[in-house]
Amino acid sequence: MKKAYLGVDVGSISTKGVIIDKNNKILAEAYLWTEGNPIGAVKRLISELANQFEQKKYKVVGVGTTGSARKLTGTILGANVVKNEITAHAIGTTSLYPEVRTIFEIGGQDSKIIIIEDGIVVDYAMNTLCAAGTGAFLTSQARRLGLEVEEFGPLALQSNNPTNIAARCTVFAESDLVHKMQIGHRREDIVAGLCKAVVTNYLNNVGKGKKIKSPIVFQGGVSKNIGVIKAFSDVTKEEIIVDPNSHLLGALGVAILAKNKKSEKDFDFDINEIEFETRGVECKKCANNCEIICVFKDGYLIDSWGNRCENGAIKIKEQS
Amino acid sequence: MKNKKKVSFPHLGNYWVAIEFLVKNALDADYIIPPPITKKTLELGSMHSPEFVCSPFKYNLGNYIEALEEGANTLMQTGGLCRLGYYGELHEQILKDLGYDFIFINLAKVSYRKPYTFFSDFKKVNPRLSISKLTNYMALMIRMVKIIDKVEGFIRENVGFEVVSGSFDKLQKEFLEALRKVKTKKEMNDVYQNYYKQFKIIKTKKPKKPLRVGIIGEYYTIMEPFSNHYIEKELAKKGMVITRTMNISNSLFLRKDKDIKTRIKGYLQYDIGATGTDTVSEALRLAKDGYDGLIHVKSFGCMPEADAMSVLQNISNDYKIPILYLSFDTQTSETGIKTRLEAFYDMIEMRKEKR
Structure with a gap:
């Protein structure tokens, strides 16, 4: 039996997973929508991976989780590594592109920039307070224009004269877009303008003050949009590298981290049969009223979090 | 004593102990410690505040309301070199509109060139207060x-x-x-x-050479742990030295304007207001000292600190020191902050290993 490692990246919009061997080769991969239900998404993900995966030849001995639902899914999968998405993305990308200097990452609800020197992260930034210029914004604007988000990129490429759209804030961008639409700007120009707005917004906010050096790797769900890729290379005047697996690099990174971890534990693919449930309880021991999330596996409490102080700590009874 | 005033002042870290000392001893009044800041404090404060005011205003207002409900009848507010200088008038007006009855001592109205105005404000609380008593206890409070x-x-x-x-x-x-x-x-x-x-x-x-992180930024949010999601504690737990010298002593009592201006020459020519200049000066000091990273903390919309940020980027480039920028408002979810802090920790640790 050869050893294999599972990496799972559960974001706000999509859930990604890969299984790799000891040489970081991807043996199985899956990508699906989170649909507001991280537990359900992870279950579907695991069964999809199980179908692709030669369980007679390989054995998964390490699991890593990342993404905004990393803690919850880490508990459910019994992960040996739970890592933030910035570190995970950096590890995943440098494993494929050791020379990379700048990583642009735009996901469903957040965007980040990671600056790398000699293979290690030396600086990064992540959007705060606002989700302007992320995947969710593009999806909602596509809907407004009666398009599928997948059609967005190719349509943008048809434009010779991108419409100027305010890039500062989603709300401004949206009303700007509506006005320009109503005064007769062509749809492909508006779409190309939106792609440009996403890029300017990103570089002005997240990339502010960072020295962008090539090679530049662009990843995250939005990197699938060819219009945004073009806008990035127009603005930075640099080549933009997009890996065919650009949406999976966070999952890949955390799988590598699981591989590097010394502790090994056999992973059981049969989690579909297990009932996972979360329950929120209000602590009520002070006016903070912390909402404590309890995670149950087949009725047993396996983990809890959300308390700000020791008063709200819920003790886990040892399972016999 | 009858009609003893019940004084209260908004929370800022643990400084309430010193304010209580002054109120009890110099003003011969009771001190009402505002109930510890909780989500409810912030909700109360936000509900009655202008939407776009900086978050310290909302916290202060929440403290006032909760202190009034605990029986306070005399409230104090300080002055400042930014919007803080206008907090007092607005707080007083909002609280009066809400129907509370109280005496409001607004130190922003005090003229520092005429110390007597300072004194007469405190006399409202304790009519028998003498100048020597006040100066004596002020010194002790400091x-x-x-x-x-x-x-x-x-x-x-x-x-x-x-x-x-x-x-x-x-x-x-x-x-x-x-x-x-x-x-x-x-x-x-x-x-x-x-x-x-x-x-x-x-x-x-x-360890012999532990990771060292400096915290710099806006006056209130940096000093009131609730408002910055206890980042100091959160970071320290990972095994680091946390340095924050931007405190009341250094910002108010020991500040030497001239020294600061010389120190930051080349980065900043003019004072940018409130703690912005100090932020730059402190960032530079820590960068020169070889700190592993800095965290810049401010409330959302804080102008002086927003100005400081562009200067910090130059310091970050010149000294190759990573700076994480965090902006806080009234959000209370920990997840986003934790992600950024974790990544920051991973980064400075890996940088250190490499060196």
Whole structure:
């Protein structure tokens, strides 16, 4: 039996997973929508991976989780590594592109920039307070224009004269877009303008003050949009590298981290049969009223979090 | 004594101990400690505040309302070199509109060139107050603030390495309680010496060259742990030295304008208001000292600190020191902050290993 490692990246919009061997080769991969239900998404993900995966030849001995639902899914999968998405993305990308200097990452609800020197992260930034210029914004604007988000990129490429759209804030961008639409700007120009707005917004906010050096790797769900890729290379005047697996690099990174971890534990693919449930309880021991999330596996409490102080700590009874 | 005033002042870290000392001793009044800040405090404050005001205003207002409900009848507000200078008038008006009855002492209206105006404000609380009594206790209060800052500075640099978790927290609580009981300078010094010794002998396991992170930024959000999601504690838990010298002692009592201007020459020519200039100066000092990283903290929309940020980027480039920028408003979810702090920790740790 050869050893294999599972990496799972559960974001706000999509859930990604890969299984790799000891040489970081991807043996199985899956990508699906989170649909507001991280537990359900992870279950579907695991069964999809199980179908692709030669369980007679390989054995998964390490699991890593990342993404905004990393803690919850880490508990459910019994992960040996739970890592933030910035570190995970950096590890995943440098494993494929050791020379990379700048990583642009735009996901469903957040965007980040990671600056790398000699293979290690030396600086990064992540959007705060606002989700302007992320995947969710593009999806909602596509809907407004009666398009599928997948059609967005190719349509943008048809434009010779991108419409100027305010890039500062989603709300401004949206009303700007509506006005320009109503005064007769062509749809492909508006779409190309939106792609440009996403890029300017990103570089002005997240990339502010960072020295962008090539090679530049662009990843995250939005990197699938060819219009945004073009806008990035127009603005930075640099080549933009997009890996065919650009949406999976966070999952890949955390799988590598699981591989590097010394502790090994056999992973059981049969989690579909297990009932996972979360329950929120209000602590009520002070006016903070912390909402404590309890995670149950087949009725047993396996983990809890959300308390700000020791008063709200819920003790886990040892399972016999 | 009948008609004893019940004074209250908004929370800022643990400084309430020093303010209580001044109120009780110089003003002969009771001090109402605002209930500890919770989500409810922030909800109350936000509900009655202008939407786009900086978050410290909302916290202060929440403290006032909760203190009034606890029986306070005299409220104090300080002045400042940014929007803080206008907090007082607005707080007073909002609270009066809400139907509360109280005396409001707004130190923003005091002219520092005419100390008498300062004195007459306090006389409203204690008509028999003498100038010598006030100056005497003011000096003691300043001393107490310095003691608190000194002790807390030591805690920040060492709490991450405690062997028994919670030992610093526990002693800190005892220390503050002991400080609350002092009446004279001698007692104050005794408490300080006694506890400083005890803090020093708490068992710690500090590596030879630990990771060091400096925290810089806006006045309130940096000093009130609730408003910054307890980032100091959160970071220290990972085993780091946390340095934050931007405290009341250094911002108010020990600040030397001239020194700062010389130090930041080349980065900043003019004062950018409030703590912005100090932020730059402190960032530069820590960068030169070889710190592993800096965290810049501000409330959302804070102008002086937004100005400081562009200068910080130059310092970050020149000294190759990573700076994480965090902006806080009234959001109370921890997840986003935790992600950024974790990534920051991973980054500076890997940078250090590489060196």
